[in-house]
Amino acid sequence: MARVGFIGLGNMGGGMAANLAKAGHDVHAFDLSEEALANAKANGCLPVESAAKAAEGAEAVITMLPAGKHVAEVYRDSVFGIADTGAVLIDCSTIDVATARDVADQAAAKGLLAVDAPVSGGIAGAQGGTLTFMVGGTDEAFERAQPFLEDMGKAVIHAGGSGTGQTAKMCNNMILGATMIATCESFVMAKKLGLDPQKFYDIASVSTAQSWSMTSYCPVPGVGPEAPSDRDYAGGFATGLMLKDLRLAMDAAATVDADTPMGARATELYQKFAEEGHAGLDFSAIIKMLAHEE
Numbered sequence: 680m681a682r683v684g685f686i687g688l689g690n691m692g693g694g695m696a697a698n699l700a701k702a703g704h705d706v707h708a709f710d711l712s713e714e715a716l717a718n719a720k721a722n723g724c725l726p727v728e729s730a731a732k733a734a735e736g737a738e739a740v741i742t743m744l745p746a747g748k749h750v751a752e753v754y755r756d757s758v759f760g761i762a763d764t765g766a767v768l769i770d771c772s773t774i775d776v777a778t779a780r781d782v783a784d785q786a787a788a789k790g791l792l793a794v795d796a797p798v799s800g801g802i803a804g805a806q807g808g809t810l811t812f813m814v815g816g817t818d819e820a821f822e823r824a825q826p827f828l829e830d831m832g833k834a835v836i837h838a839g840g841s842g843t844g845q846t847a848k849m850c851n852n853m854i855l856g857a858t859m860i861a862t863c864e865s866f867v868m869a870k871k872l873g874l875d876p877q878k879f880y881d882i883a884s885v886s887t888a889q890s891w892s893m894t895s896y897c898p899v900p901g902v903g904p905e906a907p908s909d910r911d912y913a914g915g916f917a918t919g920l921m922l923k924d925l926r927l928a929m930d931a932a933a934t935v936d937a938d939t940p941m942g943a944r945a946t947e948l949y950q951k952f953a954e955e956g957h958a959g960l961d962f963s964a965i966i967k968m969l970a971h972e973e
């Protein structure tokens with residue numbers, strides 16, 4: 680078992696660090712929040728006083744931070760020049776491709792191995808150790824990161840070179856954002872035309888409209904397996920986070936002149952829903968806006 684530095688113990692990182700400790704690693708954990716540090720301690724991690732202390736002497740340094748600027752700052756101030764040569768740096772945050780590539784280049788220049796390894800699976804996946812990791816980096820960096828990621832997830836996939844993990848994540852979520860809206864608008868229209876939502880589900884879920892948004896996460900309460908719609912859209916994947924990922928996708932699309940009309944429209948609609956005060960609701964709650972319900 681290894682010494683692991685874990686920086687960023689929020690909704691996602693808290694559960695991930697706990698699973699590493701459960702797997703027997705010596706997890707030196709840091710967060711700016713005292714509450715997050717106390718939770719990490721209760722879950723078998725050793726709270727330390729700074730990000731640099733977490734990185735010091737670690738075989739793997741894992742970051743799970745809000746956005747690219749936090750990752751760039753933490754790497755600059757507390758990881759580069761502190762982590763041992765030979766340590767593998769694993770950033771699991773969802774951030775822009777440019778920052779992911781930039782930190783990987785800086786790491787390589789310092790003789791460190793680094794991967795971008797964003798996740799799919801949400802807070803339940805982080806707590807249950809069932810995340811999917813999409814990993815960008817060299818073969819050597821991937822091989823070093825893989826055992827740590829396997830202790831926190833059910834699937835660890837090498838996407839390609841640096842930044843391809845982030846690319847996979849934002850393209851995945853661009854499809855998710857668009858299919859959720861398409862699923863919501865069809866349920867709303869079907870109901871207005873007099874078709875019972877359960878009947879529509881029974882038909883569409885075994886027809887060509889089937890998707891994860893419909894059959895694993897149905898936006899209509901009481902239809903399909905249990906989902907946030909059954910809990911008045913509490914928990915799940917917040918609209919604000921979906922909007923963050925869609926904006927990252929739109930920025931990335933612009934850098935390569937990719938035509939993404941569905942992604943652009945999904946971004947506009949999620950922005951409107953968030954501005955109406957619903958950023959904290961699960962992203963499937965956008966059905967309320969499309970149905971003109973509050």
Ligand code: NAD
Pocket residue numbers: 686687688689690691692709710711712715730743744745746749753771772773774798799800801802915916917920923
């Ligand atoms: P969060 O806001 O709950 O946690 C982020 C943590 O980072 C906070 O505890 C904060 O105190 C800490 N932090 C910020 N700056 C820091 C610094 N300089 N040093 C140490 N700690 C610092 O966010 P989250 O929901 O855990 O998400 C983390 C990342 O995972 C984000 O990039 C998010 O987009 C991504 N993600 C989230 C979900 C989800 O469902 N929540 C799903 C997939 C991916």
